[in-house]
Amino acid sequence: MMQQYRAYLVGENGVFRSAEAFEAPSDSSALAFAKQFTRLGKVEVWQLGRKVAVLESEQSRPPEPSRPTLTRQ
Structure with missing residues (x-):
């Protein structure tokens, strides 16, 4: 079942600048x-x-951070 979500863009002063309403099947899908x-x-x-x-x-x-590269000798 799809659920209603909103993504709010937060300004530097902490005030919402804009919002995007969307539907997603889960919290993880909404975050993605x-x-x-x-x-x-x-x-x-x-x-x-x-x-x-x-x-x-x-x-x-x-x-x-970059991962160290393994080298074989």
Whole structure:
């Protein structure tokens, strides 16, 4: 069964700047969908009156550490 969600783009001052309503079958699917908006800033994902998660902005995330390469001798 599909559930109603909203992804809110949060401004630097903590005020919602915009919202995107969408449907998803589960919280994990909703988070995967909402992740696309993190390129614009921090995103709060809600399902009705329940806050599901806060996704940090891609811009504020530290770069992924590189994994050491194994070399054979």
